[in-house]
Amino acid sequence: MDVFWWVVQALLAVMFAMSGLVKVVQAKDKLAGRYPWTRDFSTPAVRLIGVLEVLGAIGLIAPAATGIAPMLTPLAAAGLAVMMALAGVMHVRRGEASGVVVTAVLFVLTALVAWARFGPYGW
Numbered sequence: 001m002d003v004f005w006w007v008v009q010a011l012l013a014v015m016f017a018m019s020g021l022v023k024v025v026q027a028k029d030k031l032a033g034r035y036p037w038t039r040d041f042s043t044p045a046v047r048l049i050g051v052l053e054v055l056g057a058i059g060l061i062a063p064a065a066t067g068i069a070p071m072l073t074p075l076a077a078a079g080l081a082v083m084m085a086l087a088g089v090m091h092v093r094r095g096e097a098s099g100v101v102v103t104a105v106l107f108v109l110t111a112l113v114a115w116a117r118f119g120p121y122g123w
Helices: 002-025 028-034 036-040 043-066 072-094 097-118
Strands: none
Touching: 002 028, 002 043, 002 072, 002 097, 028 036, 028 043, 036 072, 043 072, 072 097
16 A cells, blocks of 8 residues: 555656646646736746645655655645645636646645654654
8 A cells, every 4th residue: 555655646746746847837827828927926836836846846755765754754745635635626707627637636645644644654
């Protein structure tokens, strides 16, 4: 079962790293096509969200893989779950059904990783 959680963590890390890097690197105007919500947020806020996603992605893998402070892995997953819960609320308020679905899936997966790594499959 541990392998399953590693696979889920790796997939989540890739998704959050890619999404976060795009928000950090690309101009806000270019992001509006992919992420319509960015029109309503300031550039520093979009960049901060991107940085938090990248840090969360690193936190899903690096602490557990290196054995240095592995308790940071479930904390990173919990932090990402909170971000996804807040993002879900934002998408619901904006009426973005596709954003709600993707965010809900990411929320469930990050919450499950946090539960698993804090509990029965932790270090």
